[in-house]
Amino acid sequence: xxxxxxxxxxxxxxxxxxxxxxxxxxxxxxxxxxxxxxxxxxxxxxxxxxxxxxxxxxxxxxxxxxxxxxxxxxxxxxxxxxxxxxxxxxxxxxxxxxxxxxxxxxxxxxxxxxxxxxxxxxxxxxxxxxxxxxxxxxxxxxxxxxxxxxxxxxxxxxxxxxxxxxxxxxxxxxxxxxxxxxxxxxxxxxxxxxxxxxxxxxxxxxxxxxxxxxxxxxxxxxxxxxxxxxxxxxxxxxxxxxxxxxxxxxxxxxxxxxxxxxxxxxxxxxxxxxxxxxxxxxxxxxxxxxxxxxxxxxxxxxxxxxxx
Numbered sequence: 001x002x003x004x005x006x007x008x009x010x011x012x013x014x015x016x017x018x019x020x021x022x023x024x025x026x027x028x029x030x031x032x033x034x035x036x037x038x039x040x041x042x043x044x045x046x047x048x049x050x051x052x053x054x055x056x057x058x059x060x061x062x063x064x065x066x067x068x069x070x071x072x073x074x075x076x077x078x079x080x081x082x083x084x085x086x087x088x089x090x091x092x093x094x095x096x097x098x099x100x101x102x103x104x105x106x107x108x109x110x111x112x113x114x115x116x117x118x119x120x121x122x123x124x125x126x127x128x129x130x131x132x133x134x135x136x137x138x139x140x141x142x143x144x145x146x147x148x149x150x151x152x153x154x155x156x157x158x159x160x161x162x163x164x165x166x167x168x169x170x171x172x173x174x175x176x177x178x179x180x181x182x183x184x185x186x187x188x189x190x191x192x193x194x195x196x197x198x199x200x201x202x203x204x205x206x207x208x209x210x211x212x213x214x215x216x217x218x219x220x221x222x223x224x225x226x227x228x229x230x231x232x233x234x235x236x237x238x239x240x241x242x243x244x245x246x247x248x249x250x251x252x253x254x255x256x257x258x259x260x261x262x263x264x265x266x267x268x269x270x271x272x273x274x275x276x277x278x279x280x281x282x283x284x285x286x287x288x289x290x291x292x293x294x295x296x297x298x299x300x301x302x303x304x305x306x307x308x
Contacts, residue, residue: 003107005028005108006018006108006294006298007083010033010114011033012112013283013287014110014112014271014272015110015270016065017270017284018110020064020288020291021288021291022291023068023071025295026306027298027305028072030075030076030104031065031074032079034079034080037114038114038116041127043129044056047138049281078098080096080098081097083097083244084243085244085245086105091301091302092265093107094108094266110268110287111246111254112290113238113241114237116237118230118233120206120232121177121202131213132208133228135278136278137165141165142168146168147227149169150215150225151173151174151228151231152177152231152232153174153175154176157231158231159174159191161231162191162194162196165229172196173196173198173225174197178202199223202218203215206228213226234272235252236253236272237273238254238273241267253275256270261294265297266298266301
């Protein structure tokens, strides 16, 4: 496989924005993506500027790929097994090793590997987002106005999701998917003041239909809600970053500076894998910022993209 200026690992909003920016700065980019980006599961984004009627996540990602490809980005549907630091002509380079053994080289890397959402005891619910399963109150809270809504969590962090949803509905319920004593005293008091019902017990089954999500909890029977928000936390996808030697923060996210640079030269990171708000628009901004920073670093090291 030919060499590239920038290898982008991850084809979600951050990775696509990085690939677009790389192309617009006259650099060659290749994007590696395996599986379905997290953003593609969103049934409709209403907070992306320029789409007043909203846009499905899958469509947004398709347009992003088309946009980046128009400015030269190449795409490879493959998992990155490893990225290695190498040296060529006295200059550090990178070798990208794919799961099938194929290799590519690049002068720099943008890591946009994202996160994986933890799922409830009844099994993964990613495919149920069109039927009223949500992961973000900022993105989807507005759709719950006045409707019976449940939050699934296992610890006090789920209380923050409940609090955010109080802007939209008073018919709120916290399903612990855990034992009854999973909440601390402060969380329990807050939920009592907000008049939020707390239902302990592992979710056994989830039957999802638009406007009617039926959840079975042993000892509680079957409960029905119009909307279900998962607040079980996420796991950062940092295997490639760790293999390169990038430093992680105390929560396991890739540590970056104000322009997206990691602790490894010519390796930048953007989007959910760096922590912070998990917002599609923020991920796009971080992807562009990382690409700009990396392009500047390459220019300082190798000279202008067009040569002299």
